[in-house]
Amino acid sequence: MPHKQPPGRPIPDIVVGRLPFYLRTLRSLAAEGLEITSSSELGDRLGLTSAQIRKDLSYFGEFGKQGLGYNISFLIVQLRRILKVDRIWEVVLVGAGDLGRAIANYHGFHDRGFEIRFVFDSDPAKVRQSLSQYTIQDIASLVEKVRAAKIRVAMLAVPAAAAQNVSDLLVEAGVQAILNYAPTSLVVPKGVYVQNIDPGAHMQRMTFYLEA
């Protein structure tokens, strides 16, 4: 979901939003054994024009040589640095329902720069139960534990009605980036970033284009 652009940054957020997909695709190409790629190959994989890809990457420097294409492993290193995932960010997951369970069981985050450190829920029947390799913690201890661990990234998988309250707790604890799965908009202070995952919204974005 769009958010207000931080002042003074010249790079459009929409460009920033495409970089993770470039990185993901470059890693796939590397996994296939390729060493060099081109903006047109990346474009074919991503459903974008090669001009778009060249323009997006040009915000960050010169990554390819005319006619020689991009060195894949070099560009991966650069994109990981630009996106600040050349390190591992600890993440707090709030919500141990069906979706929280799927998230906790998913093993693809570490490769992308993230590692779930804590899982919280407010349901007494879930607190102290196991979920994947985690013990579900009482949300009453969230602020204290997240602050002590200096965690800055959260995934929010709670019902819509609870989301704003939990978001407030996360912000109080020092979280600056919230991946919001609850189908409601969060109001957060300046300097806190929210991305919304809402399958209903993403499908509506496509039905717009379909003939009724």
Add this chain to the structure above:
Amino acid sequence: MPHKQPPGRPIPDIVVGRLPFYLRTLRSLAAEGLEITSSSELGDRLGLTSAQIRKDLSYFGEFGKQGLGYNISFLIVQLRRILKVDRIWEVVLVGAGDLGRAIANYHGFHDRGFEIRFVFDSDPAKVRQSLSQYTIQDIASLVEKVRAAKIRVAMLAVPAAAAQNVSDLLVEAGVQAILNYAPTSLVVPKGVYVQNIDPGAHMQRMTFYLEA
């Protein structure tokens, strides 16, 4: 994820992508009992400027009167029509793992214009088992059943390695819109729309803005 813009359409896809969030917010306001809203109230809820909201909505007509704000229920009707969710789209879900289970158990789709009709999986241990109110079907029957039911929208919740093959089956069956949860880009023919839900990518879009 961005996709190539259909030719001749003057409305930027980024604007289309915001409309579902406007609709979602308007429905929240209506549920709170409000009848009238303003671009600045919508902006505060959505983390956007009021100018952005007025500009986005102006692509589709005149929805508010200067100084009088927007009639919420009127704007809801208009946005549902514009997004073509003033009807119910049947959806096929492929993948009955943890994530597919969370999706099948989620009851928020109908309100947004979608209803899961079939759930498919390729795992013989899952086929013919129950999942929520569905019986998991063998993926071998996907093309035939989806085509017969004229289903045009799909949710893809399979591992990355299987996603392109399943996407090809969906396209063969007549699907035109794919919500892709697999962390890989799909190559689809022109006229087929893909939106990617990738929590790793969405978090990387935020860490870009954080101080390392």
